[in-house]
Amino acid sequence: MARIGVFVCWCGSNIAETVDVKRAAETIAKIPGVVYSVDYKYMCSDPGQDMVKNAIKEHKLTGVVVASCSPRMHEKTFRKAAQEAGLNPYMLEMANIREHCSWVHDNKEEGTLKAIDLIRMMVEKVKRNKPLQNIKIPVTKKALVIGGGVTGIQAALDIAAGGVPVILLEREPSIGGHMSMLDETFPTLDCSQCILTPKMVEVAQNPLVTIMTYSELEKLDGFIGNFKATIKKKARHVVVEECTGCGTCWTKCPTKVKSEFEQGLGIRKAIYIPFPQAIPSRPVIDEANCLKFTQDRCGICAKICPKQCIHYDDKEEFIEIDVGSVVVATGYDLMPTSAFGEYGYGKYPDVVTSLQFERMVCASGPTLGDLQRPSDKKKPKTVVFIQCVGSRDPEHHKAYCSKICCMYTAKQTMLYRHKVHDGNAYVFYIDIRSNGKNYEEFLRRAQEEDRAQYIRGRVSMVYQDGPDLVVEGADTLSNAQVKIRADLVVLATAMVSPKGVKELAQKLGIGYDQHGFLTEAHPKLRPVESATAGIFLAGCAISPRDIPDSVSEASGAASKVLGLLSKSELEKEGVVASVRECSCTGCQNCIRVCPFTAISLKDIRDRAGNLIRQVANVNPGLCTGCGTCTPTCPSRSIDLQGFTDEEIFAEINAMAELH
Amino acid sequence: MKYAYYPGCSLESTSPDFNLSTEALIEFLSLDIPEVQDWVCCGASSLHPENKLASLALPALTIEAAEKQQRDIMVQCPACYAHLRESQEALVHESKVKEDLKETIGREIAGKLKIKHFSEILTQEIGLETLQSKVTKPLKDLKIANYYGCVIVRPQELMQYDDPEDPQVMDKLVNITGAESISWPFKTKCCGAGSSISKTEVTLDMTYQILSMAKKNGADAISVLCPLCHINLDFRQPQIERRYKEKFNLPVFYYTQLLGLAFGLDPKKLALDRLFVSPFPLLKSKGILS
Numbered sequence: 001m002a003r004i005g006v007f008v009c010w011c012g013s014n015i016a017e018t019v020d021v022k023r024a025a026e027t028i029a030k031i032p033g034v035v036y037s038v039d040y041k042y043m044c045s046d047p048g049q050d051m052v053k054n055a056i057k058e059h060k061l062t063g064v065v066v067a068s069c070s071p072r073m074h075e076k077t078f079r080k081a082a083q084e085a086g087l088n089p090y091m092l093e094m095a096n097i098r099e100h101c102s103w104v105h106d107n108k109e110e111g112t113l114k115a116i117d118l119i120r121m122m123v124e125k126v127k128r129n130k131p132l133q134n135i136k137i138p139v140t141k142k143a144l145v146i147g148g149g150v151t152g153i154q155a156a157l158d159i160a161a162g163g164v165p166v167i168l169l170e171r172e173p174s175i176g177g178h179m180s181m182l183d184e185t186f187p188t189l190d191c192s193q194c195i196l197t198p199k200m201v202e203v204a205q206n207p208l209v210t211i212m213t214y215s216e217l218e219k220l221d222g223f224i225g226n227f228k229a230t231i232k233k234k235a236r237h238v239v240v241e242e243c244t245g246c247g248t249c250w251t252k253c254p255t256k257v258k259s260e261f262e263q264g265l266g267i268r269k270a271i272y273i274p275f276p277q278a279i280p281s282r283p284v285i286d287e288a289n290c291l292k293f294t295q296d297r298c299g300i301c302a303k304i305c306p307k308q309c310i311h312y313d314d315k316e317e318f319i320e321i322d323v324g325s326v327v328v329a330t331g332y333d334l335m336p337t338s339a340f341g342e343y344g345y346g347k348y349p350d351v352v353t354s355l356q357f358e359r360m361v362c363a364s365g366p367t368l369g370d371l372q373r374p375s376d377k378k379k380p381k382t383v384v385f386i387q388c389v390g391s392r393d394p395e396h397h398k399a400y401c402s403k404i405c406c407m408y409t410a411k412q413t414m415l416y417r418h419k420v421h422d423g424n425a426y427v428f429y430i431d432i433r434s435n436g437k438n439y440e441e442f443l444r445r446a447q448e449e450d451r452a453q454y455i456r457g458r459v460s461m462v463y464q465d466g467p468d469l470v471v472e473g474a475d476t477l478s479n480a481q482v483k484i485r486a487d488l489v490v491l492a493t494a495m496v497s498p499k500g501v502k503e504l505a506q507k508l509g510i511g512y513d514q515h516g517f518l519t520e521a522h523p524k525l526r527p528v529e530s531a532t533a534g535i536f537l538a539g540c541a542i543s544p545r546d547i548p549d550s551v552s553e554a555s556g557a558a559s560k561v562l563g564l565l566s567k568s569e570l571e572k573e574g575v576v577a578s579v580r581e582c583s584c585t586g587c588q589n590c591i592r593v594c595p596f597t598a599i600s601l602k603d604i605r606d607r608a609g610n611l612i613r614q615v616a617n618v619n620p621g622l623c624t625g626c627g628t629c630t631p632t633c634p635s636r637s638i639d640l641q642g643f644t645d646e647e648i649f650a651e652i653n654a655m656a657e658l659h
Numbered sequence: 660m661k662y663a664y665y666p667g668c669s670l671e672s673t674s675p676d677f678n679l680s681t682e683a684l685i686e687f688l689s690l691d692i693p694e695v696q697d698w699v700c701c702g703a704s705s706l707h708p709e710n711k712l713a714s715l716a717l718p719a720l721t722i723e724a725a726e727k728q729q730r731d732i733m734v735q736c737p738a739c740y741a742h743l744r745e746s747q748e749a750l751v752h753e754s755k756v757k758e759d760l761k762e763t764i765g766r767e768i769a770g771k772l773k774i775k776h777f778s779e780i781l782t783q784e785i786g787l788e789t790l791q792s793k794v795t796k797p798l799k800d801l802k803i804a805n806y807y808g809c810v811i812v813r814p815q816e817l818m819q820y821d822d823p824e825d826p827q828v829m830d831k832l833v834n835i836t837g838a839e840s841i842s843w844p845f846k847t848k849c850c851g852a853g854s855s856i857s858k859t860e861v862t863l864d865m866t867y868q869i870l871s872m873a874k875k876n877g878a879d880a881i882s883v884l885c886p887l888c889h890i891n892l893d894f895r896q897p898q899i900e901r902r903y904k905e906k907f908n909l910p911v912f913y914y915t916q917l918l919g920l921a922f923g924l925d926p927k928k929l930a931l932d933r934l935f936v937s938p939f940p941l942l943k944s945k946g947i948l949s
Contacts (some may be wrong), residue, residue: 341824344844461824463844465875 002127005036005061009043009068018102018111044074049081056085063126067095067119088131095122124654125647132574137621139225140324143561147329149177151539151550153203155327158558160208170213174278183362186411187442197277204279223622224534225324225570233317237285239309245281249301257289263356266366271301325534325561332540335390335493343462349375351489361415371419373488380487382424384471385409390494398494403544405492406433410443413452425452495544517543528557536560575625575642577618584615584637590629598622663695663730667739674886676930680915683928697724703738716763718746723768731773737810737885743774778828795923797837804878805829808885809849836921843876852887866891867899870907880910893935910938
C-alpha cells in the first residue's frame with residue numbers, strides 16, 4: 001500500500017495569496033494513501049527540505065508530492081532531498097501550483113480548487129511511479145572543432161590546454177578564416193595577421209591538435225560523449241607529408257584564377273596555397289580550373305615537382321573518428337555587392353565590399369597595400385563608405401544588425417586616411433553602435449583625428465558617371481539631399497550565415513534560425529550550447545560578432561567541452577522509453593518517428609541462434625525521453641519510464657473525478 | 660487571354676499618342692482587346708492623399724466594369740496600374756477595407772481578375788519570338804535609353820512588374836525592333852512629375868538629369884511607358900534646354916511607337932507627328948524613314 005506525503009508550499013505570498021494552502025493540505029490529506037500532508041512557507045528552504053526528509057523517514061513514505069513551483073525550478077532540489085532520506089528520487093513529483101495556478105489566477109476560491117486538483121493528480125501519479133535509475137554512459141575523450149577561423153583555433157587551443165585531443169576541421173585549404181584576410185583590427189589597429197598567425201602556428205604545433213584542412217563533416221552519428229564523425233577529406237592531389245612547400249608547382253602553373261582569399265581582386269594559380277602564411281603551407285589543386293582535370297592536358301606541376309608528390313588520381317577519402325563532443329565555429333559570409341541593385345548589382349568595379357577593401361589596403365594584399373581602385377588603378381581621392389548595406393533592412397534583406405560594421409568602417413576610414421592624407425572619407429550611417437571596450441573612443445579618433453565625415457542617412461543610389469561614381473543620399477540631420485562624386489564606394493554588406501551551414505546543422509541535429517544562424521539552447525543562460533547535448537557553438541555561426549566576442553565564446557565552448565569530457569562516465573536521467581519485447585511486433589512505427597534515431601531493431605533468436613523475430617530496442621544513451629514514440633505503438637509495447645500510460649491516465653482520472 | 664483595355668484619363672487627354680499607338684498595335688496584332696465599358700478615372704495623384712477610401716473605390720468601379728465583361732484588365736498608364744492594383748489588393752486581401760468599400764459603393768466587388776501592363780502581355784503572353792517574326796522594318800543603328808520611371812516598379816510587392824533597379828521588360832521589347840537598348844543607371848529614377856505644377860523647377864532639374872544621363876550614355880532617343888514621364892521628357896525638353904543651356908534633341912518615344920515602326924506601321928497612325936521633339940530628322944538620318 002502506497003504511503004504518500006504531500007508538502008504544500010506558500011512560496012511566501014506567491015502561492016498563499018491566491019491558494020488557501022491550509023485547506024489544500026487538509027483536503028489532500030483525505031485522499032486514500034496520503035498519510036502525511038502539511039503546508040509550509042518556503043518548502044525549498046533548508047528547514048523545508050528537512051521536513052521532507054524527516055517525514056520520509058518517520059512516516060515510511062513510499063512517495064512524495066511537493067506542491068510548489070515549476071519542476072524546472074526545484075525538482076532537482078527535492079529529488080536530492082528525497083534521495084538523501086533513502087527514497088528513490090523518481091518517487092518524488094512536483095505539482096506546479098505557482099506558474100500553472102496562483103500566478104495566473106486572482107480568484108482565491110477557484111485558485112484553491114485548481115491547486116487541489118493539480119495536487120490530487122500528482123498524488124495519483126506518484127502512487128503508480130516506479131523507482132528509476134539514472135543511466136551511465138561512457139565518454140570518448142576527444143573533441144571535434146568544426147571551422148578553422150579564429151574562433152575554432154581558440155576553441156581547439158583551449159581544449160588541448162585541458163589535455164584533451166582535438167580535431168580541427170576546416171573546409172578551405174588553410175586554417176585562418178576571415179581574420180587572416182583583415183588588415184588592421186579595431187580598436188587597437190594591430191595587424192590582424194600579426195596577432196593571428198602566432199595562434200595558427202601554436203595550434204599547428206600542439207601535439208594534441210590534429211588539423212584537417214580541405215575536409216568537411218560528412219556525417220555525425222551517436223550521442224553526447226559518444227559521437228562518431230565521418231569526415232570527408234577532399235582530394236588535395238598533393239601528399240602533404242612529403243611536400244616541402246617549395247612553390248615550384250604554383251610558380252610554373254599556367255592557369256590563373258581569381259583568388260578567393262583576395263576577394264577576387266588578386267590572382268592565384270590552379271595549384272595554390274591561399275596565402276603565404278597558410279597552414280598547412282602545402283598547395284592544393286583546384287580541380288574546377290586545373291587543365292589536367294578540365295582538358296586532360298598540361299600536367300606540368302607533377303612533372304617538375306622535386307618530391308614527386310603530386311598525384312592527379314587521388315580520390316576523396318572518408319575517415320571515421322570517435323569524439324565525445326563537438327564545437328561548431330563555422331563563421332560567416334558577407335553578402336556580395338551583386339545583391340544590391342541600388343548600388344549597381346556588382347556591375348561597377350569600384351563599388352567593393354568591406355572585405356575587398358581590407359585586401360586593397362593590406363600590406364599582404366594584391367597591391368601590397370598600395371591603395372588603388374580596381375577599375376583604373378587610380379589612388380582614390382574620395383571614398384564613400386556605406387553602412388548597414390543589407391543589414392537593418394527587413395523589407396529587402398536582413399532585419400538584424402551585423403554588429404561589427406560601425407567599428408570596422410571607422411577603422412577603414414582611418415586606414416584610408418593613413419594611406420591618402422589628403423583624401424576624403426565619407427560614411428553614411430543609420431546609427432553608430434560602438435558599445436565595446438575602447439570602441440567609442442576609437443570612433444571619435446576616426447572622426448576627430450582622421451576627419452572621417454559622418455553623414456546620418458541612407459544612400460538611395462550609386463551610379464557610374466564617366467570614370468566617377470556618384471553617390472546620392474539623404475542627410476537626415478540637416479534634412480538635405482547629398483550628392484558625392486566618389487572614386488571608390490565601400491559597402492559594409494551584411495554578415496550572413498555561410499554556404500552549407502543549414503545542411504551541416506541538419507547533419508548535427510542542431511537548430512538554426514530563419515537566417516541560417518545556429519540556435520543556442522538558451523540565448524542568455526546557455527549561449528554556447530546547442531539544444532543537442534554535447535554539441536557546442538561559438539562565434540559568428542550563432543550571429544554576427546567581433547573578434548573579442550568570438551574568442552571569448554570559443555573559450556566558453558571549450559570550457560563546456562572540458563567540463564563534459566572531464567568525467568569518465570556521464571549520468572543522465574532515467575526517463576527513457578522502454579520496449580516490452582514480448583508484445584512488440586517490430587512494425588518500426590517508433591523507429592520512424594524517433595527524432596533522435598535512438599530506436600533500432602533488435603534480433604530475437606532461439607537457442608540455436610535462428611532468428612525468430614525482430615523487436616524495437618531503445619538506446620538509453622540517445623533517448624531524450626521526448627515520448628514521441630509511445631502514441632505510435634499499435635500494441636502499446638513502448639512506454640516512457642516516468643511518464644507511463646498508466647501514470648498519465650491516473651493523473652487524468654484524478655482530475656476528472658472532482659467535477 | 661481575354662483582356663479589356665483601360666486607357667485611363669491621361670491617354671484620352673494629354674497623351675493621345677500613347678493611346679493611338681497602342682490601338683494601332685492591338686489592331687496590327689489582331690488582339691481581341693476592346694475598351695473596358697464605362698470605365699472611370701482611377702483618381703490618380705489628386706485623390707489618394709485626400710480620401711483614401713474614395714481612391715480605392717474609383718478603380719474598384721473599373722474593376723467591376725471589366726468583371727461584367729468577363730475580361731481581365733490591360734492597362735498602359737503606370738499610375739492607373741498602381742491604383743488598380745492597390746484597389747484590387749484591398750478587395751481581395753483586406754477584409755476591413757473591403758467592407759468599407761462595399762458600404763461606399765453599395766455593392767460587393769470580387770476583384771479577382773488579372774491586371775496586366777500591356778508590355779507584360781506582349782512579353783509574357785504573346786511572346787518575343789512571335790513579335791520578332793512580325794518585324795519588317797528593323798530599327799537599325801538606333802540606340803535607345805529605356806526609361807521606366809519610378810511608378811511602374813515600385814513598390815515591388817504591389818506592382819510585381821520587374822526588378823525595381825534594373826527592369827528589363829521594355830529593353831527586351833525594344834531589342835526585338837532591331838534598336839539597341841543601352842545600359843544606363845537612371846532607368847527608374849523619378850522624373851519629378853509629382854511636382855510638375857507646384858514646384859516646376861524641381862521637376863525641371865530632375866528631368867534634366869535624366870536627359871543628360873541618357874545623352875552621356877550614348878542614347879539617340881528615349882523610350883518610355885508612362886504618360887507623365889513623357890510630358891516631362893518630351894514636352895518640357897525645349898524648356899529644359901533653354902534653362903540649362905544645353906541641347907539634347909532626344910526624341911522621346913512610347914515603346915508602342917517603336918514597336919509599330921518596326922512592324923512597318925504608318926508613322927501617322929502611330930502619332931509620331933504628335934511628339935514635341937520631332938523624331939523625323941533622327942529616323943531619316945538612320946534610314947528608318949525616308
